[in-house]
Amino acid sequence: xxxxxxxxxxxxxxxxxxxxxxxxxxALSIIGGLAIWEFCGRFLVKNSLFLATPSQVVEExxxxxRTGELGIHVWASAQEFVIGxxxxxxxxxAIGFVMASSRxxxxxxxxxxxxxxxxxxxxxxxxxxxxxxxxxxxxxxxVIINSIFPMIINTDAGLRATxxxxxxxxxxxxxxxxxxxxxxxxxxxxxxxxxGLKLAVGRGLVAVVVAExxxxxxxLGYLLVQAAEVFNMPRLxxxxxxxxxxxxxxxxxxGRLERFLLPWRFVGQESK
Amino acid sequence: MAKLEIVNxxxxxxxxxxxxxxxxxxxxHEFVAIVGPSGCGKxxxxxxxxxxxxxxxxxxLVDGRAIDKPGADRGFVFQQDSxxxxxxxxxxxxxxxxxxxxxxxxxxxxxRELLRLVGLAGFENYYPTQLxxxxxxxxxxxxxxxxxxxxxxxxxxxxxxxxxxxxVMQLELLRIWLQGRKTVLFITHxxxxxxxxxxxxxxxxxxxxxxxxxxxxxxxxxxxxxxxRDLQFIAYVDRVWSLxxxxxxxxxxxxxxxxx
Numbered sequence: 001x002x003x004x005x006x007x008x009x010x011x012x013x014x015x016x017x018x019x020x021x022x023x024x025x026x027a028l029s030i031i032g033g034l035a036i037w038e039f040c041g042r043f044l045v046k047n048s049l050f051l052a053t054p055s056q057v058v059e060e061x062x063x064x065x066r067t068g069e070l071g072i073h074v075w076a077s078a079q080e081f082v083i084g085x086x087x088x089x090x091x092x093x094a095i096g097f098v099m100a101s102s103r104x105x106x107x108x109x110x111x112x113x114x115x116x117x118x119x120x121x122x123x124x125x126x127x128x129x130x131x132x133x134x135x136x137x138x139x140x141x142x143v144i145i146n147s148i149f150p151m152i153i154n155t156d157a158g159l160r161a162t163x164x165x166x167x168x169x170x171x172x173x174x175x176x177x178x179x180x181x182x183x184x185x186x187x188x189x190x191x192x193x194x195x196g197l198k199l200a201v202g203r204g205l206v207a208v209v210v211a212e213x214x215x216x217x218x219x220l221g222y223l224l225v226q227a228a229e230v231f232n233m234p235r236l237x238x239x240x241x242x243x244x245x246x247x248x249x250x251x252x253x254x255g256r257l258e259r260f261l262l263p264w265r266f267v268g269q270e271s272k
Numbered sequence: 273m274a275k276l277e278i279v280n281x282x283x284x285x286x287x288x289x290x291x292x293x294x295x296x297x298x299x300x301h302e303f304v305a306i307v308g309p310s311g312c313g314k315x316x317x318x319x320x321x322x323x324x325x326x327x328x329x330x331x332x333l334v335d336g337r338a339i340d341k342p343g344a345d346r347g348f349v350f351q352q353d354s355x356x357x358x359x360x361x362x363x364x365x366x367x368x369x370x371x372x373x374x375x376x377x378x379x380x381x382x383x384r385e386l387l388r389l390v391g392l393a394g395f396e397n398y399y400p401t402q403l404x405x406x407x408x409x410x411x412x413x414x415x416x417x418x419x420x421x422x423x424x425x426x427x428x429x430x431x432x433x434x435x436x437x438x439x440v441m442q443l444e445l446l447r448i449w450l451q452g453r454k455t456v457l458f459i460t461h462x463x464x465x466x467x468x469x470x471x472x473x474x475x476x477x478x479x480x481x482x483x484x485x486x487x488x489x490x491x492x493x494x495x496x497x498x499x500x501r502d503l504q505f506i507a508y509v510d511r512v513w514s515l516x517x518x519x520x521x522x523x524x525x526x527x528x529x530x531x532x
Contacts, residue, residue, distance in 0.1 A: 169354040172322045173368040173419070174342040183370075187358045264358050264399040 052233040057241055060234035069223075074242070076218035077208050080136050084143025085204045091144070092151025092200070093193065099152070100159035101181075109152070117149040122210045129215040139219070142211035143204045150199035158192025159185050191265070194258050201250050209243060273336050275300045275455040276321070276423045281330035283316055289480035290316045294330070296474060296483065298423070301453040305470035307463055307512060309520040310527075313481025314459050318427050321457070322348060334422055344372050347421030349412045349429045355400040361387070361411050362396040368419035383418045389448055390414045406437040413448065426458045430465065439497065442468055446495060463516075467508045468495060475515045478523060484515055 034054050041053030052060075064070035098105035099113075125142045132138035162185045170184045212221025220239050227235035259266050274297040281294040290313040298304050308314055319325035321332055323342045331338045334345045347368070355364050365383055369375050387393055390410040400408055409429055416424055430438045442465060449456060460466050466473045470489055477484040489508055491499060499505050 163353065165350065165354045166356060168319075168324070169348065169350055170367075170371070171324050172342050172346075172348040173371045174344060175371045179371055183367075184356070187356070190358075262358070264360075264401060267399050267402050 049231050049233065052237045056234040057237045060238040061242065064235070064238060070242075073218055073220050073223045073239075076136075076216070076222075077212065077220045080139035080211070080219065081143060081204055081208045083136065084140035084207070085147055085200065087140070088144045088147035088151055088200055088204065089197065092148045092196070093155045095148075096152045096155025096193075097159065099156045106156075113149060113152055116145070117153060121145045122207055125207070125211045126214045129211065134215040134217060139208055139211040139216070143207045146207040147200035147204040150196040150203065151193070154192045154196025154199075155189065158189030158196075161192065162188045190261055191258075194254065194261065197257075198251065198254050201254060202247070205243070205247055205250065274298060274333070275302070275335065276457060277333040277336075278317075278321070279331050279333065281317070281320060281327045281332065283313070283320065283325070283327050284480075291320075291327070292480040292482045294481070294483060296486075298455055298457060300455055303449065303456045303458065303469060303471045304474060305458040305460060305466035305472075306474045306476060307460055307466045307516065308476030308481065309478050309516055309523045310461070311481075311523050312476040312478040312519070314461075314476065315427075317481065318425065318459060321425060322346065344368065344374075344419045345422040347416035347419055347424050349409075349416045349424065349426040351428060351432050353432075355408055355411055355415075357400050360397050360399055361392060361403070364400070364411050365414045365418050367415055372419065374419075379418075382420070383414070386414045386417050389451060391444070404437075405433045406441055409433065409441055410444070413445070417448075417452075417454070421454070423455045423457060426456065428460055429458075431461070438462075438465070443497065445469065446493075450494060463512045464500060464505075464509050467491075467505060467512065468500060473508075473512055475512055477516070478519045487512055487515075 038053050038055060041051050041056070045051040061070070095109055095113075099109050100106075122142065124145075128141050128145075129138045132141055166184050166188065167180055170180050175183065208219070209221040209224065212219040213225050216222045220243055224236060224239040227233075227239060276296075276298040278294050278296040281291055282289075283291040294317060296304075306314060306317070316325060320327050321339075323332075323339050323346075326340070333339070334343075339345075356367065359367070362383075365387060366375060366380070369379050369383070384393075387396065390413055392407065392410050392414065395403070395407070400411070403411070412429065416426075430441050433441060446469065458466070458469055467489055473487045473489060475484045475487065476482065487508065491502070491505065491508075
């Protein structure tokens with residue numbers, strides 16, 4: 001049947017050729033950057049108080065891992081981050097949902113969200129640490145107040161942006177309000193929520209480190225500030241590199257989640 | 273008894289009278305097309321028949337029963353943006369059955385047959401973004417037929433398609449329709465499409481939307497493309513066009529004024 005229809009019925013597929021080429025380009029870019037960095041560290045900036053080379057950084061990371069220090073710091077930061085981000089996600093989606101679905105909800109939360117979203121909330125982390133101490137929870141709270149806003153705003157926007165035609169179509173098939181929410185509004189909001197999650201992850205990571213700078217006993221931010229105080233450049237760079245890698249890994253994880261939850265957005269571009 | 277009956281339906285939005293005294297009886301197995309210029313209240317009439325808009329006066333009857341809310345006795349085909357992008361062809365097609373909780377082995381089997389009928393066997397796991405406009409409209413038709421409705425209501429289903437695909441789909445629709453001969457109400461702004469498909473063409477006037485005339489189309493079935501060059505066909509198109517010509521000019525003029 002379908003093959004008789006001619007041009008009208010040829011399914012569209014995007015090629016994965018471009019994707020492969022661009023991934024080898026990024027690999028080259030990273031290797032090139034590291035090479036330039038190593039070169040500068042060895043031959044241009046002789047003073048080891050200003051710059052550590054990639055090879056020194058790698059050695060330092062191995063050393064930190066060997067003594068078990070790395071594990072302690074990563075674990076401390078990870079706990080703060082995961083607790084804070086989880087609460088921000090659950091609470092953020094819930095508040096976003098309330099704002100999108102009730103007028104009163106929007107009036108109650110709206111002004112706070114608008115006011116606080118644009119405020120650089122990391123700046124008040126010293127205050128939070130003063131209130132909540134230097135343990136895990138003060139950092140978790142800093143993560144929450146930084147990560148929750150993109151979650152709220154995107155959930156709210158996503159639920160509101162549901163295509164009216166789709167809602168009408170569902171209504172014509174006799175869908176109830178609840179069915180419209182579960183089968184139309186929610187799935188169409190998921191791309192927005194995931195975009196919010198990406199922002200939340202980035203903001204949360206910054207929040208953990210900044211909060212640790214202001215007062216902590218362990219964590220990657222603590223490692224960073226300790227190294228800076230004694231001008232231990234390899235260690236300082238080691239902390240920075242670990243954070244950068246964490247950022248990349250987390251972004252990739254959200255990307256995986258996107259592919260899992262939104263398969264229809266990725267059809268045709270097969271994974272590498 | 274008529275399959276679908278529209279009795280004295282009137283509707284206003286504030287001071288704007290959109291529909292005035294619409295009366296239309298559509299018999300079982302009949303294919304009726306509605307044409308009219310923009311502003312003739314096609315959309316409002318459709319939403320009223322769907323049961324998501326309540327008329328100020330009058331009633332809509334399906335098989336003699338007055339309707340007041342959406343139901344599985346009416347199946348809808350919309351323009352192509354009404355497929356759910358996150359659902360596969362199969363999941364889109366069974367949407368109506370899912371809503372009314374009627375998914376079982378038998379309805380699944382029927383749905384598979386429907387997909388074969390509309391020419392989409394083998395495409396069950398594709399997403400709408402992977403399909404061409406013509407294929408998406410086939411899914412749309414299958415989705416409406418899957419609930420096995422009494423009346424199939426189609427709202428300008430081919431208007432977003434390019435001219436060639438539209439012609440192919442008109443022929444496809446007639447082929448599908450001849451299989452089950454559902455009662456069809458087909459809304460379009462394309463006169464030749466209306467004449468080609470329908471047993472009767474209802475011409476709506478604008479401001480307020482009202483029935484100007486009902487033109488019976490006495491052309492033999494099954495119809496092929498060639499019929500569009502037939503003198504009788506052309507005479508029907510001319511007749512319908514002459515009925516709405518002034519209204520169309522008015523609506524174009526209004527659009528121009530609105531732009532300035």
